[in-house]
Amino acid sequence: MVAWNHVKRTHVSRAMKEYDRLGPEAFFSKHGFAPTTTYDLVSDKRRYPPKAILGTAYELATGKRLASGDFEGGKSGAVAVLGNLGFTVKARRPARRQ
Numbered sequence: 001m002v003a004w005n006h007v008k009r010t011h012v013s014r015a016m017k018e019y020d021r022l023g024p025e026a027f028f029s030k031h032g033f034a035p036t037t038t039y040d041l042v043s044d045k046r047r048y049p050p051k052a053i054l055g056t057a058y059e060l061a062t063g064k065r066l067a068s069g070d071f072e073g074g075k076s077g078a079v080a081v082l083g084n085l086g087f088t089v090k091a092r093r094p095a096r097r098q
Helices: 011-022 024-029 050-062 078-084
Strands: 037-043 046-048 090-092
Touching: 011 024, 011 050, 011 090, 024 050, 037 050, 037 078, 046 050, 050 078, 078 090
Parallel strands: none
Antiparallel strands: 037 046, 037 090
16 A cells, blocks of 8 residues: 655646656656546646656655556545645546547
């Protein structure tokens, strides 16, 4: 079980800034995560992959890298942790059919 108490809002903000700076592909490659499929972390009208951002924030806070399989990304996982830190996480809209 991951101890999320080490992760603060500043770590999440730093992870989002790194995502913005590197772009999605380089960010995922560097930190070992994949794009989101269910939820988006929303900040300043931008959308981020919650699990990847939280995993990177944990690495920034502790110096320890998490793999995607080390923690849950859904409502009881990354979404809940980010919500407890005061961030907004929204369900993704399903793709529109034509």
